[in-house]
Amino acid sequence: MTSAPGASFAISDLRQRPEFFDIVADRIWRAWWKDGGHPLEYITGRLGENLDAGPIPLALVAHDGAAFLGTASVIASDLEERPNYTPWVAAVWVEPQHRSRGFGAALVERAARDGFASGAHRLYLCARPARTGFYQRLGWIPLERDVGRFGLTVFTRDAPASGISSPP
Ligand SMILES: CC(C)(COP(=O)(O)OP(=O)(O)OC[C@H]1O[C@@H](n2cnc3c(N)ncnc32)[C@H](O)[C@@H]1OP(=O)(O)O)[C@@H](O)C(=O)NCCC(=O)NCCS
Incomplete structure (x- = not known):
């Protein structure tokens, strides 16, 4: 049973809401790293880089007041098979x-906006076959399929032709 998000729903940079650090690290670790035998400390270390100055890497947190809803990141490198592509929307x-x-769509949109605002003209994203429909619905364009041992699809998205728009 869920309730509609309240007026306090927001997507924040983790730097502004560091109280969500531990839950973001936990979710990323459980979803993508734990089964591979990586310790949680490996993810807390990498996530800590998102708190440094500089636009990238960054982590976003969707929350309704103090309630955690979800997360997404923009990172320099996400796929070791494609080191020449950067930056990436990741860990949605x-x-x-x-x-x-x-919320997933809103996180991806905000991550893309922040990625373009950092100066990138093209963003990348990779997804397992079961998730490709979600990103195609959001307007991401498949660039390559069946990459690496997980058969990932690499998606791309270009900055709007009008250039970077940042809020006043
Ligand atoms: C993928 C994920 C982030 C989507 O979050 P969400 O908040 O449910 O996303 P939204 O509400 O914006 O959109 C969901 C819609 O996309 C659809 N969708 C989800 N996965 C889909 C897929 N593989 N293909 C097509 N549509 C899909 C859902 O059916 C839903 O449609 P509906 O609202 O008509 O029911 C969420 O399912 C999740 O956290 N999954 C586990 C982690 C994961 O796999 N992340 C992606 C890594 S590549």
């Missing part, structure tokens, strides 16, 4: 009980 995660309410 929405809490299971809050899915199918637009």
Whole structure:
């Protein structure tokens, strides 16, 4: 049972809401790293880089007040088979009980906006076959399929032709 997000729903840079650091690290670790035998400390170390100055890497957190809803990141490198591509929208995660309410799309959109605002003209994203439909619906263009041992699809998205628009 879920309730609609309140007026306090927001997507924040983790630097502004560091109280969500531990839950973001936990979710990224459980979703993508734990089964490979990596310790949680490996992810807390990498996530800590998102708190440094500089636009990238960055981590976003979707929250309704103090309630964690999901996360997404923009990082320099996400796929060792494609070191020449950068930067990437990565680690998109929405809490299971809050899915199918637009938070995933909102996180991807905000990550793309922040990625372009950092000066990138093209962004990359990779997804397993089961997730490709989600990103295609959001307008990401498949660039390569069946990359690496997980058969990933690499998506790309170019900056809007009008250039970078940042809020006043
Ligand atoms: C993928 C994920 C981030 C989507 O989050 P979300 O908040 O549910 O996303 P949205 O609400 O914006 O959009 C969900 C919609 O996309 C659809 N969708 C989800 N996966 C899809 C897929 N593989 N193909 C097509 N559509 C898909 C859903 O059916 C839903 O549509 P509906 O609202 O009509 O039911 C979430 O399912 C998740 O955290 N999954 C586990 C982590 C993961 O796989 N991340 C992606 C790594 S590549």
